[in-house]
Amino acid sequence: MVDFLMMLSLCICVLSGVTLLIVHIWSKKKQKKEEEEDKTGDTVFHSGTRNTPKPIKERAGILQVLAPDGANTMPVSYMTLDDNGIELYYAGLYIDKLPVEGRFAHSFAGIFNMDFVESTVIIDPLLEESQKKINRRIRSLDMERSGERDRNRLRILDGKIADAERWARQIDSDQSTLLETYFLFLIRAESLKLLTERISEFISRGKGIGFRSCYAMHKEAFLTSLPLNEIFEAKISVGKNLNVSKKPIKGHILSQAYLSLIFNHTTSEYFHEKGCVFGRSIYSGMPVTFDPFDKTHFSYGAVIAGQSGYGKSATVKQLFSRQVDFGVHIANIDYEPLPGDGKRGEYSIVAEAVGGVNYLISNYSDSQLNFFEISDEYEYNRATGEEIPTLYLEEKIVDMTNILMVLATSFTTNGMVGEFEPTEYSRIKSIISKNVRKIYADCGLRDKDAASLYETVPASGGSFGAGRRKKRLPQMHDFYRAILLDARENTDSFKENAFSLLLDIFEDRVREMYYCPHCMKEFTREELSTLKRTERGVHICNNHEEGKIYYLREIHGSQAYLDCQSTLSIDMSLPFHNFDLSQITDETERINMIMVVQSYIEENFIKKNSTNPNKAKKLIVSTDEAHRILKFEGARMFENALYRVARKRHTAPWLILQSVKDFAKYQDTEEILKSTETFMLFRHNYLDGQYIKDTTNLTQSQVDTVLNLGGTSEAKKYGELCLVDIPTKRAVFIQADYLKDSEFDVVETDVEKIAEHARMKQGG
Known part of the structure; x- marks a missing residue:
């Protein structure tokens, strides 16, 4: 048995050696x-x-x-x-x-x-075949023509022969080849x-x-x-x-002429024929000119986005100051205080430097505006060349409803925006819309009837005849009273909470009001002196039977700067109108006022521009810190409507925010992005890269460059941006720069640089 096992082991070893040899030979050959x-x-x-x-x-x-x-x-x-x-x-x-x-x-x-x-x-x-091919082509056409009897076909053949002979002459004279x-x-x-x-x-x-x-x-x-x-x-x-x-x-x-069509670009640099100098190309150093109203643009909207501290505001101010020299009129909503001078907005200096005006909007300012104000518009009839007045009252009611919804729902609890159930939100909106419509109807305004906005003024003094003037338009006082009366007549128990909320919120926006809650009679301040008073000084309503005593309710709102008739009057000949909100201390109220001012600008700036292309001015309406209002549904709906009006009024709406991705949170911002043909992208967060790529069609390498603009935190490069031109599908990386001597005071926002510049001037 042992001998058998030894013999078997020997055979296995021999076979293994042969196998290894075969594998070795095969691997060597391979x-x-x-x-x-x-x-x-x-x-x-x-x-x-x-x-x-x-x-x-x-x-x-x-x-x-x-x-x-x-x-x-x-x-x-x-x-x-x-x-x-x-x-x-x-x-x-x-x-x-x-x-x-x-x-x-x-x-x-x-x-x-x-x-x-x-x-x-x-x-x-x-080369040599060109002449042979064109000659064969001409002979072929000649033969076909000789046997053709159809006049229409003969005409076509004559045209082809003429084209072929023209090419033959060019080839014969070495002017072209095939x-x-x-x-x-x-x-x-x-x-x-x-x-x-x-x-x-x-x-x-x-x-x-x-x-x-x-x-x-x-x-x-x-x-x-x-x-x-x-x-x-x-x-x-x-x-x-x-x-x-x-x-x-x-x-x-x-x-050769047709082959020139494959040429892929017209110039290696970005250049608008009628544009102002924006800066220089980061890569080539060549100047870049920019015109938001260039003929390649169908609409003129722009989005300026980027992180704070990389020269965004300074670049926009520099651009504004230069656009004015090209006949552009600007209306800007100024949100932040000027660095180093907290008593005015950061765009106020550039507005005054170019011959514009700064409107300070606050509870203690003389600049007051009534955001219920509505203006007639002139529509251009291309067939007759006339401009016909009209009144878009229904559109105004929708805009006012959206703005008032923001005012009604933007209060905060522990820093969080107030949340509402959809049904409650719908009830609030219904009440607001109904009463906005009512106060305009009480003034006799009618949709599409521009004449209903005016009233006849009888002749007086040395005038030769009667004239007309704009009617007194409703204001916050009228809106609040309308809700009071509506709440008094309400029989729907489900709306009681909505009425209570609206009355509590809008009461603080009424400047002055004296009324009897029982009979709803309202008194003027002068009429109060004729009423009886209690020992505590409370006035007693005189509209009741003897023996029945009802006390008046007095309202003196602390945020009542909207309860007024407008004292502002926009002069369209001025190049720059800056609406300064920087002195409104309450953050929520300052956010709300962005929309209020936008509404005023729409009525008194945008709608005053002609739709006649031969008469229309170039207008830019800019909103700083625009991302702050996008969280409100009413604000987004209002912005969409504003963009539609701006497009037909030859106006460029510009939104300045901290990231393009601020639009990603809301589906109803699509209208804004569709109307945006220019993106000015400063440094963004790395998490925003994919959204930038999807929105602007930049390549991945271009997006990576955007995310790294502005250098490092230790060595910043202010004013680096990517200008994306959607119509021409072009992107150019720009270093925006301003003239240190003449533009420093109106452009610079860095506190340290401002202080250093002041020391240098004193030393000089």
């Missing part, structure tokens, strides 16, 4: 074969196979380092590459049909500038689903261009693309014994 393949480069493509990647140090040359580990060209609609374990999908498309007419630097820009697309254009000058041109586009994606989406987007960008897939020839298309840029033909078997070569893409015979 290694030799791989070394030979490395030398020839034949392992770049292995159709339908996957290769195991080798360490870079074992590869023979740079071609092997750059080449993928494997390729699968078996699918007929696409191909895949395996590069170090990452699978990429590729599809080749070529142009099958070119547009008959095109625009220089425009027709092909959309497809040449798309991300994840490798564009390849192969141009083969025909070129055979191939257009190939290789689209890349990380998944088949994403590849399909990118192909659809790519095709949609080619307006008037016909595309075809490199069906079953994606390997040849891949090789034809950059960097080889040489057409690789496919060998196709026809029948049993016939093999033919076929190109993966189609060629087009083009003239």
